[in-house]
Amino acid sequence: MSNPIISLSEMTDFQSKEDEFSPHHWYRRMLKQDPVVYNEASDSWHVFGYDLVKTVLNDHEHFSSERKRTIVNVGYISEDDNNNEGEHHIPDRLDIHNVDPPEHRKRRSLLAKAFTPRSLRLWEPRIQALAEQLIAKFAHQPVVDIVEAYTSVFPVMIMSDLLGVPSKDHHLFKEWVNQLFLPSTHTTFAEINEMKRTAGEEYFKYLYPIVVAKRLNPGEDIISDLIRAEVDGDQFSDEEIVRTTMFILGAGVETTSILLANSFYAMLYDQPGVYAELRNNPELIPNAVEEMLRYRFNISKMDRMVKKDNNLLGIDLKKGDAIVAWMSAANVDERVFEDPFTFNIHRSNNNKQLAFGYGTHFCLGAPLARLEAKIALSTFVQTFSRIENVEGFILEDNLIPAAAGQSLGHLPLKLYT
Ligand code: HEM
Numbered sequence: 186m187s188n189p190i191i192s193l194s195e196m197t198d199f200q201s202k203e204d205e206f207s208p209h210h211w212y213r214r215m216l217k218q219d220p221v222v223y224n225e226a227s228d229s230w231h232v233f234g235y236d237l238v239k240t241v242l243n244d245h246e247h248f249s250s251e252r253k254r255t256i257v258n259v260g261y262i263s264e265d266d267n268n269n270e271g272e273h274h275i276p277d278r279l280d281i282h283n284v285d286p287p288e289h290r291k292r293r294s295l296l297a298k299a300f301t302p303r304s305l306r307l308w309e310p311r312i313q314a315l316a317e318q319l320i321a322k323f324a325h326q327p328v329v330d331i332v333e334a335y336t337s338v339f340p341v342m343i344m345s346d347l348l349g350v351p352s353k354d355h356h357l358f359k360e361w362v363n364q365l366f367l368p369s370t371h372t373t374f375a376e377i378n379e380m381k382r383t384a385g386e387e388y389f390k391y392l393y394p395i396v397v398a399k400r401l402n403p404g405e406d407i408i409s410d411l412i413r414a415e416v417d418g419d420q421f422s423d424e425e426i427v428r429t430t431m432f433i434l435g436a437g438v439e440t441t442s443i444l445l446a447n448s449f450y451a452m453l454y455d456q457p458g459v460y461a462e463l464r465n466n467p468e469l470i471p472n473a474v475e476e477m478l479r480y481r482f483n484i485s486k487m488d489r490m491v492k493k494d495n496n497l498l499g500i501d502l503k504k505g506d507a508i509v510a511w512m513s514a515a516n517v518d519e520r521v522f523e524d525p526f527t528f529n530i531h532r533s534n535n536n537k538q539l540a541f542g543y544g545t546h547f548c549l550g551a552p553l554a555r556l557e558a559k560i561a562l563s564t565f566v567q568t569f570s571r572i573e574n575v576e577g578f579i580l581e582d583n584l585i586p587a588a589a590g591q592s593l594g595h596l597p598l599k600l601y602t
Contacts, residue, residue, distance in 0.1 A: 191256045191488060191507055192371060195226035202584040206591040208483050209526050212514040221498045229254075229488075229507040233514040235521045235539070237498055241489055241510040243544025245285040247497055248489035250546060252283065254507050256488045257368075257588045278416060279429045282436075285492075286545060291416070293549065296429070299410035300549050305556060307405055308347055312557060315342050316564040324568060324602065328575060332596045336445035339561055340438045348430055349399060349406030354391075361388045362438050365431065368586045389427055396423045407433065437550045439588055444554065445561050446593040447481040448474070453574045453598060455481065455528045462530070464566040473530040474558045478516075479538035480528045484590035485512040487542060512539035571601040 403409035541548035
């Protein structure tokens with residue numbers, strides 16, 4: 186199998202995991218370089234500036250999502266997928282990530298039926314209850330590993346709950362998600378891909394009967410919404426629905442977990458005063474979440490394939506070229522954000538951050554992710570008067586690779602009620 190992964194380690198010059206976790210100095214350098222950079226080792230083009238990133242993400246006439254190579258492999262890639270043929274592909278009628286308009290618009294509007302403002306209102310009390318449940322488990326401890334106890338569990342519990350899976354099985358979801366979305370490199374790709382295949386099969390065997398049962402007895406959950414959805418009088422098969430839930434998990438679990446863990450890191454290490462400010466003024470939390478996404482969510486980048494020869498970015502790009510848009514770098518572009526390398530929860534334009542992408546493929550789960558973050562933080566700050574870092578914490582030793590960069594594997598903190 187030819188390797189479909191564009192390896193970004195061949196592009197960046199990070200000397201440590203910590204460098205990759207806090208890449209602002211590298212972004213600063215890249216933003217000062219030529220607007221479009223070619224990297225020979227990975228045979229790919231890269232853009233960092235705010236406006237060009239937006240162009241690449243949104244101009245689907247020239248920059249296609251129907252790509253042959255990608256920076257992140259989530260889930261299992263079969264030989265057939267890689268050749269774009271065969272049976273084991275993600276279902277055509279529901280896959281929205283790898284298609285361009287006009288087909289994309291039709292499919293997106295179907296999936297969007299499961300992510301309406303009404304759904305969010307229905308889900309809010311369930312999300313709130315899960316946050317309270319998790320916090321109650323560690324509320325009396327003097328020290329907690331917030332990643333293990335809270336930030337890595339909360340999003341996967343929410344997603345399994347919203348899919349309509351029994352709560353006693355939420356832990357199974359966590360294990361499958363951990364395996365299905367393990368990052369890989371050129372050398373580990375084959376081995377990890379095989380692990381993902383096994384996890385994918387187990388997941389499928391577990392979820393398929395749940396979908397069949399919900400078809401007979403639908404409820405208020407994402408799977409039931411997808412069962413009810415119709416395309417031109419046609420309905421999705423049970424298999425398509427199972428595969429789509431896998432995509433939703435891939436898109437929504439690790440990303441939100443990282444946002445939450447990094448938010449705690451920001452409150453402990455970037456600006457310790459922020460915690461007291463949020464406890465006293467919880468109405469600041471939504472804007473603080475935007476700033477976390479802008480300043481501390483540094484893994485946001487997305488690839489496209491050049492669809493036809495063009496010079497839109499000021500250089501000649503050829504059909505088939507791979508191009509990467511670095512949204513997290515655009516989020517510290519001083520042409521848009523004043524004093525961009527300062528973490529400032531009062532920043533008035535941080536909702537211009539591009540962590541959720543831009544335009545055509547803008548994250549369908551963004552309202553849900555924002556709601557999860559708001560509830561996770563507000564429930565936490567209402568419970569604890571103060572948090573403090575634990576002496577001797579070494580960031581480098583606590584970082585682990587995620588699908589698109591470094592993430593916190595552990596983050597111990599002291600709790601005060
Ligand atoms: C902090 C959390 C999240 C971040 C940073 C994030 C980021 C992104 C980005 C950058 C894209 C655009 C991809 C592209 O341009 O090709 C995207 C798409 C998407 N995201 Fe999210 N996401 C998050 C959470 C979620 C959640 C919670 C869900 C659902 C449960 C979700 C579902 C989706 C879906 C379905 C798409 C595909 C949209 C399309 O192609 O039209 N995401 N996300």
